[in-house]
Amino acid sequence: MDFAGAYSAGNLAYLFQGLLMTLFVAFLAIILSFLIGGFLGIIRYAKIPVASKVTAIAVETIRNLPLLLIIFFIHLALPEFNIRLGIIGSAITGLTIFEAAMLSEIIRSGLNSIEKGQIEAARSSGMTWVQTMQHIILPQALRRMVPPIVSQFISLLKDTSLATVIMLPELMHNGQGVYAKNVNYVIPIYLLLALIYFVINFSLSLVAKRLETRERKNTKTTGKVLPAKDKAAMQG
Template identity: 60%
Template sequence: MDFAGAYTWINIRFLLEGLLLTLKVALVASLFSFIIGAVLGLIRYLKIPVLSVIVGAVIDIIRNLPLLLIIFFTYFALPQIGIRLTIFWSAVAALTIFESAMLSEIIRGGLNSIPIGQTEAGVSTGLTYGQTLWYIVIPQALRAMVPPIVSQIVSLIKDTSLATIITLPELTHHVRIVYGQNTNYVIPMFIMMGLLYWIVCYSLSRFSKKLEKVL
């Protein structure tokens, strides 16, 4: 093990560049996943005839597929039908597909946790069903949703490491490049990678707890 040689500024900067791309992929995928997941979760919550059943079936299929398979599909299979994505957008697309399915269930569960009486009370006061959802149900459900949503985003950040299989230059990929130059760097690099992931994920967890108190 050569900690001094492994932790040179050049190597640390190289890892931070990989971490920056990891966070960029996670941020973009999280935004898309939350928007799509919210729409899908709402569709299932509203129990729209036929559509809710179809959406539910698709979500169940995606949730039970390995994320690695979805990454392979977006990068290797989509070009076969004329859809060509860069490595970055292939990773974002795969993560978005998978996380949207996961978040949709969290959102649906959060909405279902609010007693039906809340909705009935809102409608009885003259609010439309949509207004009742927006002003009464969703604000209350949000408190229950925050911890699992943040937990899922933390998982998404860690799952970006799977994209190294398609040579996305994220943190794990950069770690492999560094220790590939010198096998004495393997343990120091794994320790540094674990530390960087821990800092990001722990910070998000702490933020989640503070946000939960505010809500």
């Protein structure tokens, strides 16, 4: 094992370039998958006769396919139909499609967790379906969905390493390029890669746990504490 050689300035700079690519691909995939997944989740929640069924079939199909297969298909099969996205585009597209399907289920479940009584009360007060979604359902559901969504984003960040099979110059790919120069670099590089992934993902998991704890406290508070006017009314 040659830690000094593996951790030379040139090698560390090369790994840092890979880390930036990993974060760039993950960031774009997170934004796009959240937007698409949110749209799909709302369609399924709304139970639109045809659209909801078609969306459900598409989502369940994608969720039961390996991510690696989706990346391979986009990068190698789509060019047969004159659709070429390039390495970075294929990686982002594959991750977005897969994670959007996963997020759509999280979002649909979060929307379904809102009590029907609140929805009925909002509709009976004259609010439209869109207004009910905007002011009643989504604000509460989003708070409940944050922890599992963050956990899914952690999975997405780790899944970027799968794109090394199509030669995406991300962290894992560049790490392989470093230890390919010298067999004595293998263990030091893998230890460093593991540390980098751990620090990033553990930090995100701490955020998810804190958000989950906060949501539990808010749920207990809203479930047990009555407003002052309600207390006065009960006492009167």
